[in-house]
Each structure stands twice: as structure tokens, then as C-alpha cells.
Amino acid sequence: MLGLQKFLLLHVLAWLGQLAHGSDIIHGEKAPENSTQYMASVQDNRGHVCGGFLITEDFVVSAAHCYNWTLTHVVLGNHNLKNGNHQKIKIENKTIPENYKEVGCGNDIMLIKLLEKVQLNDRVQTIQLPPAEINLQENQVCQVAGWGKTKMDDNKPADELMVANVSVIDKQVCKELWGGLPANVICAGGYKTTKGFCQGDSGGPLVCDGLAVGVVSFNYKENCSYPDKPNVYTDISKYRQWIDKVVKSRKYEE
Template sequence: MHCLHKLLLCLLPCLRDIKFATGIIHGEKAPENSMPYMVSVQDNKGQHVCGGFLITEDFVLSSAHCGNSGLTHVVLGNHNLKKADHQKVRIGKKIIPENYQNVGLGNDIMLLQLSEKVRLGHRVQTVQLPPAEIHLKQNQVCQVAGWGKTKTDDNKPVDELMVVDVSVIDKQVCVLLWPSLPANVTCAGGYKTTKGFCQGDSGAPLVCDGLAVGLVSFNYERSFPPHTALL
């Protein structure tokens, strides 16, 4: 557990400015079973609250700012949230870094310990975490996915998992526009992109070359081209 917690703090959490990351904009439906690590983190009403991703049979990563939303369980192996054919597991414990204060200061990451181990199969799989030191390249294409809304003026979430490609943005560009950018934050979304102000549900992974290198926390619109997200 100690090693897992250390690795948790080595991930690259996403920044957020004013609005929480809520959904995939100008993305497309993810192919069935193409992202078996994706998790819907839900409340006691069975409503999707945040995204997450499975890292072991009994641990899920998500965003710390989702922790105050009455989370009770996770749903796995379900591409379409309206379908009942899925695994539903209660959350046993929420672990948030002591140095997390709010989304704007980084460390927006949360480890969910499940009450029991999930059954792995073709629809439910873990995703590999990166090594402690990882160097993403400018314009490297990665993916984020989620069940959030698909329009900025529409609060209705989608039932089917959506995915969109995002490009890694040069860190120096982000630092110039955001001088207080936390050191462990990666910017992604692309330059002059129209692919939404949020590239995925909060807590969903930023996946580059098969590795979950970060998670979605928030976006920053000012000074950037419209719809550029920070991840």
C-alpha cells in the first residue's frame, strides 16, 4: 500500500481554473471494450459523478475534488451506463494526499480502495501506470474519455463512453500564461483546438502510449486558444 501511495503522488494531475472538467467536447464514441480500465464513480442514487480508472483489482484512481460528492460505489465493464450488464462495487475507503488543498494548487488526485476485488476479464482490465520519471513530448497525441456532457451549454451527460485525442502542450507555454502553475501539472488539449473546454470527466485518465500518465481535473480558458485544456 505504501508503494502504491507513493506512485499515486508521482502521477501528473490536471489543473482546473473556474469550472470542473465535465465532459468530452467534439469527441467520438469509444469503440466497445476499447478502454476496459474506465470506471464510472457514482453516488447513492446511481448517478455518474466522476470518471476514474482501475489500477489494481481493488484500487481506482480519480480526482480529489470529486471526494465531497457523496461517492458510494464504482461501475466497471459498462460502455453504456444505461445497460445493467456491469460490475458494481462499493467504495471502502477514500485516500487523498495530505498536501491537497484545492484543484488550482495541484495534487488533485484520490485513491479509492474498493470493498472487494473486481473480476478481471475482456471488459474489465487495469491500466498501466508510468514510471516515476516520464517525459511527454510536445504535440504528443494522447487520449481522454468520459461520460460527461458533450456541449458546454448542456448539462445532460451521455450514456455511451466518449473519447477524444488531445495533444501535449509545451510546459513553458503554460508557465508563461500561468506563472503559478504547479510543478506536477501537464498541459494538454492542443493549440487552436475546437475539441471542447474539457477533454474528459474529472478523474478520467490521460492515456499516452498505453500509460495513464495523469488525470483530468480542470481547464483554463483565459490566454489560451479557445477550448484548450490543461491536464
């Protein structure tokens, strides 16, 4: 039994070494003005770090692997981060699942409580989350958006929000291609395509039929030319109870 445990541990460690945090949209296009009003740029004092999306007037969802950055504020309301016409709101606190360990092990989701409520208007809106059970169809076309770099060999992030269409990949097919997957994930893009989130702005949403169903988590070795490894997202539907509990508890603390 000990030998089997050692083998499994080595397999997991080798597999984790192939992962890369989500950070760039590849082969996308500029998001139309006044679209994706829910998108948030999660920042530190130097600028953009991760993507996120607004689910209530004072909560943003992002990825747990962004937690250890010294995040200070979020920016909403403008697709161009160099344009000052936006809302900049300080972060009050961050919450991740207790059983989150690292990207690739699952539970890669984070809730960010804002210090004050966002002013909702024609430039800033919330996005709905899925119910506790969703049934995504194979090849269903969804969207992913982010401010990451737009070319694999270009380390400069995009000032303009980029968006790309990606197709949902069957979970079993995805698992076989990866040689294993953490629980509670969705696969879309990055396989038999030139589009996806290479990485896609970590923490940004996978949007299907107007619902934020996934959180950008990881891809394969920062390879954005698209190898036969799908992009992987955290399945938000599996965390609805956790999200509702955290949001409700924070409301009561106010």
C-alpha cells in the same frame, strides 16, 4: 514582504476563480466497444459523478476534487451507463494527498479502495501507470475519455463513454498561457483545437502510449469552445511513491 504575500494571495485567488472542474468530453467520439476497459464511473446514489480508472483489482484512481461528494460505488465493464451489464462495486475508503487544498493548487489525485476485488475479463482490465520519470513530447497525441456532457450548452451527461485525441502542450508554454501553474501537472488539449475535456470527466485518465499518465483536473471557466488556455492534468508519475505506499498499506490491512 507582507505586501508581496498579499499580492500573491490575491493573484492565486483570482486565478482559482477562473478554474472549472473537469466534467465533459467535447468533440470526441464514442469509445469503441471493448476499448478503454480500465474506465470507471465513480458514482453516488444518484448516478455518475466523476471518472476514474482501474489500476489494480481493488484500486481506482480519480481526482481529489471529487473527494467531498458522497461517493458510494464505482461501475466498470460497460461503456453505456444505462446498460445494466456491468460490475457495480462499493467503495471502502478514499485517500487524497495530505497537502491537497483545492483544485488549481495541485495534488489533485485520489485513490479509491474498493470493498471487493473486480473480476477481470474481456470487458474490465487494469491500466498501467508510468514510471517515476516520463518524457512526454510536445504535440504527442494522447487520449482522454469520459461520460460528461458532449456540448457546452447541454447539461445532460453522455450515457455512452466518449473519447477524444489531445496533443501534449509544452509545460513552459502552458505556464505562460495560464500565468502560472501548480507543480506536477501535464497540459494537453483545449488550446488551438476544438477537442479536449470540457472538462473531460474529472478523474478520468490521460492515456499516452498505453499508460495512464495524467488525471483530469481543470480547465478555464467551463469554457469548452476552447479559449487559449490548455486543459490541465495531474502528472501521475510524480505520485508513484505515494500511490505505491497507499496501495501497499491497504493490502496489509486486509
